Amino acid sequence: MKLPFQIDLKGRVAVVTGAGGVLCSELAGALAHSGAAVALLDLNGEAAEAAAAKLREQGCQAIGIAADVLSRASLEAAAEQVKQVLGPCDLLLNGAGGNHPKGTTTKEWLEPNDLDDPELTTFFDLDPKGVEFVFNLNFLGTLLPTQIFAKQMLGRPHASIINISSMNAFCPLTKIPAYSGAKAAVSNFTQWLAVHFSRVGIRVNALAxxxxxTQQNHKLLIDEATGDYTARAHKIIAHTPMQRFGKTEELIGTLLWLVCDDASSFVNGVVVPIDGG
Known part of the structure; x- marks a missing residue:
């Protein structure tokens, strides 16, 4: 893996949730190639272990663990495994999250006759359970791992938590009120937690x-029949000054800056946009 710059995380243990996915497996790899021993956690244990196996083939120390970020028991079992195999957690990357169709409207705007069309999911049709699932996955899926793994960080030097928010937290995207609201909660929680942990030596920041x-938004952005961008994708790019989607590796520099005490020891409670303008 090519890193934008090198930091030294030797002797540190990093835990990454959602690590079976495209973005977080890449971020886990950046931590591993910086010298950290990394535990990759994912609801899909096979995906987590596959990503960990690739890192081991590259000479890194990594393990994959099946873990549900909405289950305290599952997280406690994972934390004990991490402690036994790698040692206590020093760095936590809360990457698990996502959206759900039942928290999404069909159209961007409500129009007068929409309520008469049974094919549409309007704001009034949003399923409370779907909205609840999105909030739980993103917010509780950040809070619960922090409760479990931050206990291992207490009293350890250079402890750091990185949450994954979204630009939706700053500027809600149309059609996805549940996801936008949930990520706003993650940003708010990041700021709250940074203050709460400020006297026990744990810094808390977030990427947006x-x-x-990614795998999650591929159908939204790519037309499966043609392989071209969808209308939604073209609209997003038209509103992105740099006129393209981000590349996974473009998240790495900000992550390494935030976990490196030599570079960011007085940075706490920030949510950093990485959005092409």
Whole structure:
């Protein structure tokens, strides 16, 4: 893996949730190639272990663990495994999150006759359970791992937590009120937690990615029949000054800056936009 710059994380243990996905497996790799021993956690244990196996093939120390970020028991079991195999957690990257169709409207705007069309999901049709799932996955899926793993960080030097928010937290995207609101909660929680942990030596910051192509949004942005961008994708790019989607590796520099005490020891409670303008 090519890193934008080198930092030294030797002797540090990093835990990454959502690490079976495109973005977080890449971020886990950046931490591993910087010398950290990395535990990759994901609901899909096979995906987590596959990503960890690739890192081990590259000479890194990494393990994959099946873990549900909405289950305290699952997280406690994962934390014990991390402690036994790698040691106590020093760095936590809360990457698990996502959206759900039941928290999404069909159209961007409500128009007068929409309520008469049974094919549409309007704001009034949003399923409370779907909205609840999105909030739980993004917000509780950040809070619960922090409760479990931050206990291992207490009293350890250079402890750091990085959350994954979204540019939706700054500027809500149309059609996805549940996801936008949930990520706003993650940003708010990041600021709250930075103050709360400020006297026990744990810094808390967040990345706010704009649009990056991932497994979760592939159908939204790429037409499966043609392989071209969808109308939604073209609209997003038209509103992005740099006129393109982000590349996964473009998140790495900000992550390494935030976890490196030599570079950011007085940076706490920030949510950094990475969105092409």
């Amino acid at each position: 990615p704009g649009f990056f192509l």
